Amino acid sequence: MSHDKTILICDDSRLVHRAMQKFFSEFTGITLYFAENGTQALECLAMHDVDVMFLDLTMPVLDGFGVLQQLPVSTYPTKIIVLSADVQQRAVERCVDAGANYFLAKPFSRSQIYSTLKKLGFSLIRKSRDIPPENNFIPSQALYGNDYLYQFQEIANIALGRGSAIISDHCREFITMPLPNVAMLGCGELDMMISNLTHRPDSTAIAQRFVGGGIHGEALVCLYGSDIGLFGERLGFSTFGDKKSEVIIDIANLMVSSFLVSLSEQMNIPFSIRQPICLEEYMIRGGSEAMNCELFTIEYSYQSEKMDMACDVLLMMDHDSTQVIRRFMETLQ
Incomplete structure (x- = not known):
């Protein structure tokens, strides 16, 4: 195509926005638009002739699936490239069935963006002959700044997406997954969060410790x-006799280990996971009262789309673990 290209980046991550802006700034004839959620993207598509939209799936207000369901909003033939940490096979299939042209998993490389656009018929023209290495992943950590919590949330989001794919493949069920929350929480905040998690009348609480590379957590x-x-039967866990508690422990173990396996691959830190145990009310109270300092926390959830089954997970790591995570983020800059 000889005319200038108009490209829309629809993603709630400001890191992706910065990285894509940096990537496309190396080429001539590119007009970029940005949206932080699906509603903004639909408004942009209605107002402008967009050649290509890069679309995230997990976003506030309106997610990527919602955008695909409401297209088209104009007669202009916009091509769609999905960029997502949700790599469940069912997610890929839904996107393709809804009209997406390609699906790229996060993190993705410069060469993947370049080659995918080329497949769509877009020949990008560089402003100079200096060609950067093609295997630098996007988003680049050099763009992150000093907010290591926000940086690590991107890594946790990728781990969550890969973990959900593992669970989805096992149970043959689509798993919905909101963005993980990464934060430093003090005693009062943790006590409130734990209380909210464990005081549902129909919930069962399980604790599981993990260690690896100087990280100690629960x-x-x-x-x-x-x-x-x-859900346990779908995963292959036996439910015969009085083994309900064992099934619950097996499911909880999968919810934690699937996340940590992906996190381990990204951080190059092997994690050792202890046997999970069901918690009684007095154990939950005692544990929360013992907290007297800030902890590094990752909160995420999984929910089956069709079955009445959901899971909330809170990972808590001590001060020394926080320093390991900080150093890890610095190595990526």
């Missing part, structure tokens, strides 16, 4: 819903 898992047994 996961609090809360499972709830009437289809936990069915």
Whole structure:
């Protein structure tokens, strides 16, 4: 195509916005638009002739699936490239069925963006002959600044997406996954969060410790819903006799280990996970009262789309672990 290209980046991550802006700034004849959610993207598509939209799936207000369902909003033939940490096979299939042209998993490389656009018929013209290495992943950590919590949330989001794909493949069920929350929490905030997680009348709380590479942490898992047994059967866990508690422990173990396996691959830190245990009320109270300093926390959730089964997970790591994570983020800059 000889005319200038108009490209829309629809992603709630400011890191992706910066990285894509940096990538396309190396080429001539490119007009960029940005949207932080699906609603903004639809408004942009209605107002402008957009040649290509890069679309995230997990966003506030209106997610990527919602955008695909409401297209087209104009007669202009916009091509769609999905960029997402949600790499469930069912997510890929839904995007393609809804009209997406390509699906790229996060993190993605410069060469993937370049070659995918080329497949769509877009020949990008560089402003200079200096060609950067093609295997630098986007978003680049050099663009992150000093907010290591926000930086690590991007890594946790990728780990969550890969973890959900593992679970989805096992249970043959689509898993919905909101963005993970990464934060430093003090005693009062943690106590409130743990109370909110564990005081559902139909929930079961499980604790599981993990260590690796100087990181020491504990996961609090809360499972709830009437289809936990069915979900366990789908995963291949036996539900014969009085083994319901064992099934719950097996499910909780999968919810934690699937996330940590992906996190381990990104951080190059092997994690060792201890046997999970079901918690009694007095154990939950005692544990929260013992906290007297800030902890590094990662909060995420999984929910089955069709079955009545959901899981909330809170990972808590101590001060020394926080320093390991800080140093890890610095190595990526």
